[in-house]
Each structure stands twice: as structure tokens, then as C-alpha cells.
Amino acid sequence: MSQSQSIVSFEGNIAEQYEELLGPFLFEPFAADLSARTGDLSSSSILELACGTGRLTRHLAFALGPKARLVATDINAEMLAVARHEVAHPRIEWSEADIADLPFGDAEFDLVISQFGMMFPADKAKAFAETRRVLRKGGRLLFNSWGPGASNPVWALLAEGLRSVFGDSTNGPIAQPFSLSEEAPVLQQLEDSGFTRVSAHRVRLTVQIESAALAAQGMIAGLPVINLIRQRAPEALPGMLERLAARYAEVLGDHPMAAPVNARVFEAVV
Secondary structure, three states: OOOOEOOOOOOOOHHHHHHHHHHHHHHHHHHHHHHHOOOOOOOOEEEEEOOOOOHHHHHHHOOOOOOOEEEEEEOOHHHHHHHHHHOOOOOEEEEEOEOOEOOOOOOOEEEEEEEOOOOOEOOHHHHHHHHHHHEEEEEEEEEEEEOOHHHOHHHHHHHHHHHHHHHHHHHHHHHHHHOOOOHHHHHHHHHHOOOEEEEEEEEEEEEEEOOHHHHHHHHHHOOOHHHHHHHHOHHHHHHHHHHHHHHHHHHHOOOOEEEEEEEEEEEEEO
């Protein structure tokens, strides 16, 4: 497998922290929204890309009909291992796969779907070309991505905290989740890749977590930024957690913390 999709390590217990803290807080509400847009899955062949810890996978699995097929993939073995454990469904086929170099045949699927995964391939054109290749004529690509960072304060405050310690050197890793945040360029990329009937829809939600401290723990210990901190300034970790929790509480409240989140859903047809 090539590594044209950026591989970010979720080793140790990062994947578990991601699922335990960020799963119900950030990702479950969007999984429910995205799965509601799939329509009838009674006889579809479905490919899920970047399934992470399986939040969307669970919704898809329980919507399957007796003739349907679901293949769930991720490039990270650690995330797949958590997903397999969390979504113990006998009908799911699991596969480690790079979005920009898919190990599947041409025209093999009716639906390709991804929750917050299409932002990560370095070569977006290749990733879109691969998704189009594995879709049958009339097949659909459905994915979501984060809206602008400024409209997602959970992310914006994390970036603020990282820059306060590491300066602008963290801009790249922090910007990556927002690489598809602008609607018009993404729609153009999809059309350039040969898709038709391209569209985008804004999704605004408010998500809650028990406390600002848990949110801070999830956003640092449950994301690969923890690797950066451990490598470059491990002594700064306790202070960073404390300061981020304080900023979250100040801006978004505490017990519970409620945060507005903003994403876009993109759809396209072969």
C-alpha cells in the first residue's frame, strides 16, 4: 500500500481516548446526521473510508438489508482495532486502506461514504479519482468535513493553546482537518474529478460533554497532537491541559460544556 494518505499515529491509548471522550462528544452527532442522508441501504454495496473508531460504521451496519455489503476501512491499524471491538457486527468487512490508493476493483460500490476523513489525503485529486473509480455508474460519494476553524471554537481554542507553546510550527497539523472547509473549491475539485450533481450542505450543531476538563483531555490526549507534545515538550503537558480546560470553561461553559460545531456535507454522483 502506498502512503499517499497522511498516516498519523494513534498508538498507545490515543485511539481509546479518542473513542471514549471525543466519540460521543464530537463524532456521534455527525455520524447520526450523515447516516440519515444515505437513504435505502437494503441492497447496496457500501465502502466507508477513514472509519476511525466506528461511530458512523455502527449506524450503517444496523441499516443494512440482507443483501447489502459494508466494507469499513481506515489507514490506522490502531483505529481499526478499536472499531472492530466497539462495533462487533458480523456483516462488516474490515480493511486497512489508503483513501488515495484503494485496494478495490473498478465500479465495485454503490456508495462511498466518509466521516471527517476526506480532509487527510495529501493529494485530494487522487483521492477523489480513487473514490470515483470504485463507484458504479449512478453511485454516490457522501462525506462531511469541518467548516472553517473560526466557527468551531473547540478546535480554535486547541490551536490557540498549541501555538502558545510551539508557535506557528503547529499550523500545519492543526490546519489539516480544515483542508476542505471552503465549499466552492471542494465542489470544483469534485467536478474536475468527473463527478456530477455535486452539492454541499451546512450542518450546525451544538455538542455537549460533561466538563471542560474532559473536553481538554479528549482534544489533547485523544488526538495525535499528544505525540507532538510528548516529543517536543512533555513537561508542558499538565499545564497545557489545565490552560485549555480553563479556556473551554471561559468560552463554552462547564458542567456541562456546550460547544457550537460547524461542518459541511458534500454529495456527488458518478
